[in-house]
Amino acid sequence: xxxxxxxxxxxxxxxxxxxxxxxxxxxxxxxxxxxxxxxxxxxxxxxxxxxxxxxxxxxxxxxxxxxxxxxxxxxxxxxxxxxxxxxxxxxxxxxxxxxxxxxxxxxxxxxxxxxxxxxxxxxxxxxxxxxxxxxxxxxxxxxxxxxxxxxxxxxxxxxxxxxxxxxxxxxxxxxxxxxxxxxxxxxxxxxxxxxxxxxxxxxxxxxxxxxxxxxxxxxxxxxxxxxxxxxxxxxxxxxxxxxxxxxxxxxxxxxxxxxxxxxx
Numbered sequence: 001x002x003x004x005x006x007x008x009x010x011x012x013x014x015x016x017x018x019x020x021x022x023x024x025x026x027x028x029x030x031x032x033x034x035x036x037x038x039x040x041x042x043x044x045x046x047x048x049x050x051x052x053x054x055x056x057x058x059x060x061x062x063x064x065x066x067x068x069x070x071x072x073x074x075x076x077x078x079x080x081x082x083x084x085x086x087x088x089x090x091x092x093x094x095x096x097x098x099x100x101x102x103x104x105x106x107x108x109x110x111x112x113x114x115x116x117x118x119x120x121x122x123x124x125x126x127x128x129x130x131x132x133x134x135x136x137x138x139x140x141x142x143x144x145x146x147x148x149x150x151x152x153x154x155x156x157x158x159x160x161x162x163x164x165x166x167x168x169x170x171x172x173x174x175x176x177x178x179x180x181x182x183x184x185x186x187x188x189x190x191x192x193x194x195x196x197x198x199x200x201x202x203x204x205x206x207x208x209x210x211x212x213x214x215x216x217x218x219x220x221x222x223x224x225x226x227x228x229x230x231x232x233x234x235x236x237x238x239x240x241x242x243x244x245x246x247x248x249x250x251x252x253x254x255x256x257x258x259x260x261x262x263x264x
Contacts, residue, residue: 002154006213006260008251013232015212016150017198017225018182020161022217022238023257024147025171027137028063054081064218064241139175143236146257151181160198160214164188194221195228215257219244234260 003012021027036046036055049055054077061073150157161168165186173179185198195214202212213232214225218241225231226248235249236257246252253259 004150004153004155005262007262008260009232011211013155013211013213014207015155015202016157017160017185017195017212017214017231018147018157019214019216019221020159020163020168020171022064022140022241023143023215023236024140024159024176025137026140026238028238028240030137031063032058059240060243064238064244065220069220137171137175140256142256142258144176144178146260147178147181149261156181156183158183158185158198158201160185160187160195162186162188162190162194193228194224195231199229216249217241219246219248222246222249 001014003014004016005012018024032055036049036058040046040049046055057077057080058073061076062070065073147157159168159172159182163171163186165184165188168184168186169179172182183201185201187194187197199209202209209229209231211232213234214222215234215236216222216225217236217238219235222233222235225233233249233251234257235246235252237244237246237252237254242254
């Protein structure tokens with residue numbers, strides 16, 4: 001079993017756990033685009049979305065969140081749009097699209113006691129668009145030198161993600177070119193703790209969690225790792241998540257994982 005020293009830490013790491021989205025591949029622009037495209041398909045022009053702050057709001061409230069957090073963020077935005085329409089505010093939505101947009105929002109507007117049902121109408125369109133764009137996801141090439149360094153030190157890192165393993169492997173094979181360097185602990189079942197399976201594996205192998213690092217790009221991911229073990233947690237935020245609270249992490253690096261590679 002190998003070990004890797006990283007800059008700024010005296011003791012070596014026995015293992016590194018990589019998240020997929022936001023650490024090795026960058027799907028967030030596509031998520032934003034699918035959100036914008038969906039609203040635009042119902043007659044809501046991009047110019048209005050930008051001017052009224054709904055693009056920035058989506059980035060702040062939805063990107064880097066769990067599925068439930070993403071849903072709740074989207075619905076808060078829809079709530080605000082509905083409120084502004086119901087108050088009869090003029091000027092920000094052209095009258096020619098007002099009726100169609102109002103109908104769409106009324107259909108999707110959350111009734112809190114029927115939250116999941118209300119969401120499905122919106123999610124079906126959004127996810128259909130997003131699934132079609134997944135093939136355009138880009139690798140985060142700036143983080144790959146650190147991954148290569150870890151492998152060179154004799155460590156077989158883990159990939160922990162909510163993505164199905166076959167899909168994760170396809171992304172790493174086609175976009176990153178490093179499918180076979182990982183051990184996979186994918187957790188697509190949302191009822192299972194994200195870091196539960198990998199924690200059990202590491203403990204069964206006698207690896208001390210405090211000597212295993214987790215790399216996450218969101219505050220929510222950092223907190224999830226913190227709750228599930230005494231990991232050494234490295235926050236590597238993307239531009240869309242840099243404003244989040246990463247105080248639960250042991251270390252934060254930007255704009256890439258490159259600074260973790262020792263200079264010696």
